[in-house]
Amino acid sequence: MTISGVALLALCTLVGTLLGDFLGIALDVQANVGGVGLAMLLLVTARVYLHRAGRLSDGVKLGVGFWAALYIPIVVAMAATQNVVAAVEGGPMVLVAGTLTVLLNFVVFGVISRSGPRQETMDEIEARELAARTAGIPKL
Amino acid sequence: MIDMFTRLGTAEGLIIAFATIGVIMWVSYPLSRYLSFGRIHGSAIAIMIGLALAFVGGTMTGGQRGLADIPFFAGVGLMGGAMLRDFAIVATAFEVDVAHAKKAGVIGAVALVIGTILPFIVGVLAGLAFGYRDAVSLTTLGAGAVTYIVGPVTGTAIGASSPVIALSIAIGVLKAVIVMIVTPIVAPLVRLDNPRAAMIFGGITGTVSGVSGGLAATDRRLVPYGSLTATFHTGFGCLVAPSILFFIVRLFTQGE
Incomplete structure (x- = not known):
């Protein structure tokens, strides 16, 4: 299912951001420390795991791939709001x-x-x- | 009439944003092909159009969020905001090759440290050159040269004045803007064409918006590698700027 990919991406992003916030609190910094990077590592790990388990379906790939493909348009929108x-x-x-x-x-x-x-x-x-x-x- | 457009902007914000950005992308690729003969990448032109529209929006409304301050285009703020941007950046990690990422691990960390200290020094020196002498202002300006988030976070933490914080944000934003425009042009000269280089580039340059925009315009496949290290930059900067770096600056300014 396509939503599986989107949900997997959302979960990784949320957990990564939370970990980044915790890291920020632990280090006494008023910022998120590497939340996006941690989320990326989670997603890479998840892909390797799903691939090994033979459960990396086309739906999952489509759900994540769509958002990766929208990356440049989103960056353009970001530029337009600087x-x-x-x-x-x-x-x-x-x-x-x-x-x-x-x-x-x-x-x-x-x-x-x-x-x-x-x-x-x-x-x-x-x-x-x-x-x-x-x-x-x-x-x- | 204007009322109707404003209402549409609220009700259909994100949809209007998709259509608007779509039109920008459609225009950008032919412009790249026929005006620059493919030398400037289509997405680089799209980003420049975006920045130009942000300037127009800012001048028209006097606001701080570029095009998104025009009510009809408010949805562009949602589309280009941190939530969807981070979501899409994380998605690009799906294409990351673990073997390539591991190879650049150590040098990526070294790049992170260099990329925090060097811009900080430049910011502090610029502050000195323009007459700032107190450690708090100098540190805040230096932090702004790291990224436009490190600047205000540091300034708030050590109690800088509001105009200085605004200046630190402006330095960081200008840095991001220049990086977005210059990266695709300079990339061939500095061999920014492989995953390892992209990870070092992300670590040194930091600013996630600058790195992701610049790499997107250079070669979309490099984006995940650069973003992976750049994302730690702001956190690292927020960690060292108001603490170690502030302490060092204070040591130097005590004689004044």
């Missing part, structure tokens, strides 16, 4: 701090990313796995 005016009108200090942070961010990332051995790109990974996979990733 306080862009404040970011633009925040004055020179905001501009300097924001721009320098991102610049430094990419420089440091570039150094780390280029230092290691060249990694297999997403395209190469997919080309290799294409034979094993029947269903592709839905393109929006």
Whole structure:
């Protein structure tokens, strides 16, 4: 059933968020600590378990996959609700701090990313796995 | 007439949002193909249109939630809000390859620490350059450069003034906005094309909205890996900014 996938996703999200809240309280931080990340780990674990038990039905895949496919539209909606005016009108200090942070961010990332051995790109990974996979990733 | 649209916005909010975002997506892909010859990804253009609409909404209403402050488009706030965003991010984890995720575990954690301390220093230095001298304001501004959630959480915890907290949010939002726009352009130069790099990128950059938006526009398949580490960023920042980092800043400013 499709709802099984949606419900599984909802349960993982709720439990992860709760754990993140508890972690925040335990660490005396006024924020959720890694709730979404914990939820993701739960969902990955659930998928591995269902796969092994032979219960990873098409309905479950559809229920989760639909929301994963809606991810980009949701990000666009998120972008449309940012306080862009404040970011633009925040004055020179905001501009300097924001721009320098991102610049430094990419420089440091570039150094780390280029230092290691060249990694297999997403395209190469997919080309290799294409034979094993029947269903592709839905393109929006 | 306007009343009717306002009522429709309340009654059918989320449905209007689906249609609106759908139209943006339809427009974006041809724009990507014919205007940029596919160099700028369709979703990157969609995100930029979204940001532009947020600017229009903010200027029209004077509100803080962009397009969602226009009553007819209120549903966009629900669609792009934290609830559905987190739900969809978690869903992308279904495609995560456990083997790839494990490989980047340690370096992801290192990236998280670097990605918190470096922006914090930049924020503090920017604050110093623009005349702020007290430890509370400097720490809050530094925290804002980590993410726009760490800024206000830290500022509230250590008792910063409201204008400083607003500035810290603005720094974080600007960071997220620039990351969304720049990531797809810079990605080929910095080899942001594999799961390991995406996890490091998420850890260093932090801001979930910036990382998820930027990666979505670069290569949708990288989103779960980047989000996995980015999600710990805000929590880690909220942990160290009002405590260890505040303490260090206070140590430096005591001589003033």
